[in-house]
Amino acid sequence: MLGSRPGMKSVRVANGQGFWGDSVDAPLELLRGGPIDYLGLDYLAEVTLSIMMRQKLRDPRAGYATDFLDFVRRALPLLVAKGVKVVTNAGGLNPRACRERVFAIARELGIGDLRVGIVEGDDLLGRLPELVAAGHPMTNLDTGAPLSSVLEQVTSANAYIGAQPVASALRDGAQIVLCGRVTDTALALGPLVAEFGWASDDWDRLAAGTICGHVLECGAQATGGNFTRFWEVPDLWNVGYPIAEMSADGSFVVTKHPGTGGLVTVDTVAEQLLYEMGAPCGYVTPDVTADFTSIELAPAGPDRVAVRGIRGRPNTPFLKLSASYLDGWKAAGQVTVSGPRAIEKARLAADIVWRRLERAGVTFAEGDRRTELLGVSGVLPGILAAPAAPPEVVLRLAVRDADRAKVDRFGKEIAPLVTAGPPGVTGFAGGRPKAQEVVAYWPALLDRREVEPGLEVSVESIG
Amino acid sequence: MRVKLARLAHARSGDKGDGSNVGLIADTPELYEVLRREVTAERVRAHFAAICRGEVERFEVPNLRALNFLLHDSLGGGGTASLATDAQGKTHGQGLLEMEIELPAEWVARLPLSAPGGHRDDPDRR
Numbered sequence: 001m002l003g004s005r006p007g008m009k010s011v012r013v014a015n016g017q018g019f020w021g022d023s024v025d026a027p028l029e030l031l032r033g034g035p036i037d038y039l040g041l042d043y044l045a046e047v048t049l050s051i052m053m054r055q056k057l058r059d060p061r062a063g064y065a066t067d068f069l070d071f072v073r074r075a076l077p078l079l080v081a082k083g084v085k086v087v088t089n090a091g092g093l094n095p096r097a098c099r100e101r102v103f104a105i106a107r108e109l110g111i112g113d114l115r116v117g118i119v120e121g122d123d124l125l126g127r128l129p130e131l132v133a134a135g136h137p138m139t140n141l142d143t144g145a146p147l148s149s150v151l152e153q154v155t156s157a158n159a160y161i162g163a164q165p166v167a168s169a170l171r172d173g174a175q176i177v178l179c180g181r182v183t184d185t186a187l188a189l190g191p192l193v194a195e196f197g198w199a200s201d202d203w204d205r206l207a208a209g210t211i212c213g214h215v216l217e218c219g220a221q222a223t224g225g226n227f228t229r230f231w232e233v234p235d236l237w238n239v240g241y242p243i244a245e246m247s248a249d250g251s252f253v254v255t256k257h258p259g260t261g262g263l264v265t266v267d268t269v270a271e272q273l274l275y276e277m278g279a280p281c282g283y284v285t286p287d288v289t290a291d292f293t294s295i296e297l298a299p300a301g302p303d304r305v306a307v308r309g310i311r312g313r314p315n316t317p318f319l320k321l322s323a324s325y326l327d328g329w330k331a332a333g334q335v336t337v338s339g340p341r342a343i344e345k346a347r348l349a350a351d352i353v354w355r356r357l358e359r360a361g362v363t364f365a366e367g368d369r370r371t372e373l374l375g376v377s378g379v380l381p382g383i384l385a386a387p388a389a390p391p392e393v394v395l396r397l398a399v400r401d402a403d404r405a406k407v408d409r410f411g412k413e414i415a416p417l418v419t420a421g422p423p424g425v426t427g428f429a430g431g432r433p434k435a436q437e438v439v440a441y442w443p444a445l446l447d448r449r450e451v452e453p454g455l456e457v458s459v460e461s462i463g
Numbered sequence: 464m465r466v467k468l469a470r471l472a473h474a475r476s477g478d479k480g481d482g483s484n485v486g487l488i489a490d491t492p493e494l495y496e497v498l499r500r501e502v503t504a505e506r507v508r509a510h511f512a513a514i515c516r517g518e519v520e521r522f523e524v525p526n527l528r529a530l531n532f533l534l535h536d537s538l539g540g541g542g543t544a545s546l547a548t549d550a551q552g553k554t555h556g557q558g559l560l561e562m563e564i565e566l567p568a569e570w571v572a573r574l575p576l577s578a579p580g581g582h583r584d585d586p587d588r589r
Binding site: 399 | 484
């Protein structure tokens with residue numbers, strides 16, 4: 001069979017968690033459904049670390065992904081029995097405390113032999129003033145503004161770490177590696193570097209492992225989830241999460257466990273390769289610059305796709321900084337408006353809310369308030385034709401402002417629509433919309449020499 | 464005749480900074496050449512006029528028979544600051560497949576998804 005030549009070592013790397021909030025059963029199904037060597041679990045979205053920072057400020061023992069501990073409780077006996085290794089960013093801002101909890105759970109479960117590694121040093125929040133003073137502007141990659149303009153509002157700042165510290169923890173015998181802000185692709189590349197001993201300047205193989213990680217990192221998106229031709233995907237309810245069988249030469253096969261639902265074809269893999277893609281010839285990570293225009297895909301049997309030909313170039317002198325800062329408040333509320341004349345009534349209801357707020361002296365800039373009629377092209381306006389007389393529409397209103405009081409005042413103006421608006425307004429449940437703090441994302445670049453000397457890998461056995 | 468891109472391509476989208484990216488993948492090498500010719504950055508920008516406030520960049524990925532579009536300033540503020548329901552551009556791929564291009568009738572007859580068991584949205588099969 002293509003891509004799995006007999007006698008050649010192949011390493012099976014899987015991903016069972018594409019983001020914080022993904023299926024809690026998927027990683028268990030991957031463990032139960034067949035052989036895998038490594039299981040990657042991603043729990044960090046762009047601003048998750050900001051939430052964890054708040055938790056850690058309240059309790060110094062907090063600040064990691066608690067969902068991961070639920071997984072450990074359910075899966076640890078099986079992980080140990082099968083010798084499957086786990087690499088995850090669940091450590092968040094406190095990998096050390098997370099490890100203590102993992103050890104505590106292991107003891108409760110009667111597991112006496114377990115090695116867990118942690119990677120620390122990506123958290124730069126405390127060093128920001130010093131870094132700014134030393135002449136690192138950490139300019140926002142989207143807006144061009146210097147970080148100094150929001151320094152007081154910053155709530156978390158982490159450098160994206162690459163695969164080498166992960167590989168180092170695995171070589172030191174860790175069965176579980178807990179990282180903070182490691183790249184999603186390093187969850188796969190780290191194990192591959194550890195297994196195959198790829199050199200840190202073996203750009204083609206590092207690129208292959210990185211692209212392998214990119215295919216895996218969003219879980220079921222490689223195996224039929226979010227696939228355009230959903231009607232071709234069997235048993236999506238039981239979708240198998242992705243597994244890569246990697247060979248030492250950097251070629252690999254994307255597949256899933258037999259007996260699962262979903263679909264692995266050149267088309268499903270190609271869609272995932274393009275997901276969140278920028279310039280395809282230069283996918284920059286701390287480890288390598290991968291060239292997506294070099295990838296060759298070929299069918300290799302049912303639910304198997306061979307990937308080869310991948311080329312890479314040297315990494316850059318920078319690491320990506322992922323910071324978050326507080327940027328005001330927002331709230332959104334919605335009601336359902338029945339027909340007849342649903343669109344007309346929804347528009348009237350929206351107008352009522354905005355004018356009553358104006359009467360109360362509460363106004364929002366045009367860009368800071370939003371009216372959506374969901375059901376009549378609310379998400380793709382101007383593209384999909386809206387029905388002229390829909391049986392009902394959902395009216396969704398949202399605002400944002402630096403002043404929390406204004407956002408709270410908006411929240412009080414939705415419920416009155418039920419009695420003091422047009423007829424047929426319903427579905428107002430769950431109380432008044434609450435003002436939420438906007439935690440905005442600040443992407444920037446930072447000289448890697450400011451970060452890498454401070455990275456620490458520690459592997460400990462259960463005591 | 465005019466056909467929707469959904470007849471000859473598939474797509475995926477997601478957020479990329481303050482905008483979205485849409486990967487558009489042709490079903491055959493010949494159709495990739497059609498996409499390269501017809502689906503220009505300007506046409507995509509016009510198609511998303513009500514959504515995309517910034518520029519549209521286009522990249523070619525011939526090995527995947529794909530074009531990658533970056534729709535700048537298309538998320539209503541970007542990431543967590545956005546007030547939009549689709550703050551991550553998850554629907555933009557579905558939206559691009561609604562774009563219509565001109566294709567000779569004999570080409571349309573040969574589209575892989577015009578075959579039996581093919582595209583459910585094919586008007587001939589409804």
